[in-house]
Amino acid sequence: MSNDDESWLRVKARLRAEVGDDVFSSWFARMDLEQLADGVVRLSVPTRFLKSWIQSHYAERVLACWQAEQDQVGRIELIVRSAVLKTTVQPKPKAELMAASDGARGFGNGVNASVGRPMSAGDPGVHEALGGSPLDARLTFDSFVVGRSNTLAQAAARQVAAARRGDPVMFNPLYIHAGVGLGKTHLLQAITWAGNAGGERKVLYLTAEKFMYGFVSALRTQTALAFKEALRGIGVLVIDDLQFLQGKSTQAEFCHTLNALIDAGRQVVIASDRPPSELESLDDRVRSRLAGGLVVEMGTLGEELRFEILKARVVSARSHHPSFDVPLPVLAYIAKTVTHNGRDLEGALNRLLAHNKLTGQSVTLEMAEREVRDLIRPQEPKRVKIEDIQRIVARQYNVSRSDLLSSRRTANVVRPRQVAMYLAKTLTLRSLPEIGRRFGGRDHTTVLHAVRKIEGLVGNDMALAEEIEILKRQLQE
Ligand code: ADP
Ligand code: MG
Numbered sequence: 285m286s287n288d289d290e291s292w293l294r295v296k297a298r299l300r301a302e303v304g305d306d307v308f309s310s311w312f313a314r315m316d317l318e319q320l321a322d323g324v325v326r327l328s329v330p331t332r333f334l335k336s337w338i339q340s341h342y343a344e345r346v347l348a349c350w351q352a353e354q355d356q357v358g359r360i361e362l363i364v365r366s367a368v369l370k371t372t373v374q375p376k377p378k379a380e381l382m383a384a385s386d387g388a389r390g391f392g393n394g395v396n397a398s399v400g401r402p403m404s405a406g407d408p409g410v411h412e413a414l415g416g417s418p419l420d421a422r423l424t425f426d427s428f429v430v431g432r433s434n435t436l437a438q439a440a441a442r443q444v445a446a447a448r449r450g451d452p453v454m455f456n457p458l459y460i461h462a463g464v465g466l467g468k469t470h471l472l473q474a475i476t477w478a479g480n481a482g483g484e485r486k487v488l489y490l491t492a493e494k495f496m497y498g499f500v501s502a503l504r505t506q507t508a509l510a511f512k513e514a515l516r517g518i519g520v521l522v523i524d525d526l527q528f529l530q531g532k533s534t535q536a537e538f539c540h541t542l543n544a545l546i547d548a549g550r551q552v553v554i555a556s557d558r559p560p561s562e563l564e565s566l567d568d569r570v571r572s573r574l575a576g577g578l579v580v581e582m583g584t585l586g587e588e589l590r591f592e593i594l595k596a597r598v599v600s601a602r603s604h605h606p607s608f609d610v611p612l613p614v615l616a617y618i619a620k621t622v623t624h625n626g627r628d629l630e631g632a633l634n635r636l637l638a639h640n641k642l643t644g645q646s647v648t649l650e651m652a653e654r655e656v657r658d659l660i661r662p663q664e665p666k667r668v669k670i671e672d673i674q675r676i677v678a679r680q681y682n683v684s685r686s687d688l689l690s691s692r693r694t695a696n697v698v699r700p701r702q703v704a705m706y707l708a709k710t711l712t713l714r715s716l717p718e719i720g721r722r723f724g725g726r727d728h729t730t731v732l733h734a735v736r737k738i739e740g741l742v743g744n745d746m747a748l749a750e751e752i753e754i755l756k757r758q759l760q761e
Contacts, residue, residue: 291353292317298349303342311338316365323358325350328365332547335362337540416476416489417524422600423473429596431589434467437580441471444551445478449485449519455578457542457552461559462582463667465625468555472522475553485519485551492528495538521545526556527563539570546573584667590629591619597633608637614652621660632656668711668759670722676758677704680751689724703752705731706738711759 300308311334319326327346329335338346339362350357425445430438437460444458462468472489479487521541523529529538545552556563559581560574585593594615601608610633622632635655636647645651678685681700688701701723708719709731716728716735723731742749 288317288320291320291350295346295349295353298352299346302345302349311342318363320354320357323356324361325357325359326361326363328363330365332364332543335364336543338362340536340540417491417494419473419476419489421477423470424477425474427596427600428467428470428474429589429592431592432586433583433589434471437462437467437471437582440578440580441475441553442478444520444553445475445487446482447485447551448482453549453551456546457554457574457577459560459574459577459579460553460555460582461557461579462555463557463584463625465627466582466585467626468557468582469524470626472524472553472555475520476522479520486517487520487522488518489522489524491524492526495523496529496531496534516548518545518550520551520553522553524555526554527558530565535566535570539567539573542570542573552577585626585629587619590622591615593626593629594619594633597630601633601637605637605641608640608647610636610647611649614647614649617649617652618656622656623660628659632659668707670708670712670714670719672759673704673707673711674723676755677707680755691724702734702738703755705734707752707755707759709735711756 296308296312299312303311314330314334315338316328317325318328329338343360343362347357347360350360425438425442428434428438440455440458441460443454447453460468460471476487476489479485529535542552554574559579560566560571563571563574566574594610595612598608598610598615614636618629618632622628632652632655636652639645639651639655640647674685674688677700678688681696681703683697683700687697688704690697705719705723708714708722709716712719714722716731719731720726720728738748738752742752
């Protein structure tokens, strides 16, 4: 046995003593010494996931153990022994509706963790432990109405749900973003229902919150083996409302999970209220990984789509309440006036249903007008884009968009530019630095100055105030 090999044995013994038998056998048992040269220790592990996990959780400890043996060691290098993924030997998981259980007690109650019991997909412990968020039985593909704003997202979701174990993964992750009430959760749950009904691949649906407090805490107390076993059982991981994912360590674990699943050819589906580029608290690598699949935006529900959704809703309500009838003109009225989102549409119909049930009166236009009054928000702000602001302001003042972004300081450009920045601040949720960047890389103080300037002027200058009102109206149409 060479000197280095002997050192490696002693390093392993040190590590084992430091981290304990369970952790050691989970993470380090299959770690081999490849080479020790020029102060660099090269160690190999069998999977990329193991590598990234060890790198982020144990790199310093491993280095310290080496340095205790050989003080000329300056650096540890981890490599993956074989890039070939042995997907064929994985057990086929039973069709199981994980998300139907809401018992995310976490499998790390200390007992499992300390015995390091491997979890298999058929183990009810995994089912409970990885327990998905509750599913709403109504949120299926059948009840999802397709229109202009969601055609692509729906097609991608269907594709994902229909894919079978072993099929090439077309877009990974599938990332769907849209404002509140535009059908993200509906689509994600539809994928979950459909995927699990097929029984080929287990689909686990988690809200970001459940991911943080159930899944991640379970991971933390689990052994590596159990974690990998658990992940192996998941064919598709669905995470809803990713914007709520918070905390550095949660994000690190999210990153590991994401990488582990994607590298193993498992599908990941994500919904959020914003595109990956605007998940400001996530680090760049995660963001670019998220953006590397298919990113689809669902737009606001158009009037036609709202009308179709309402019709479908009435049909399904009638299966429980056969006497409930809503004349089409009433539906058209609601579709036209309740512009907000899918949730308000549902709320409007629920009120009509309640009124109808409680009073026995049939639904009329007058009743609808009375009942849904507070859901009507004619001047509901729509999501305004900075590009649109620049385009419309440029058109209004007869300058070019590149003039607005340029560093030119002539009066005919400065004012429109200030107006555009002011509108960007008041009509969007963008921060000052972000607005600065979008206006030719200006400093946030420049933007602030512009906003204050225009705010000051509109108080006295009626003509300017009116101009701005007109611009706002155009942008919010
Ligand atoms: P989000 O998760 O994007 O906030 P949800 O998926 O919860 O929105 O949708 C809100 C409500 O609107 C739900 O009741 C949902 O069923 C309904 N809804 C949204 N889009 C559609 C659609 N295209 N077809 C049918 N119902 C829809
Ligand atoms: Mg939702």
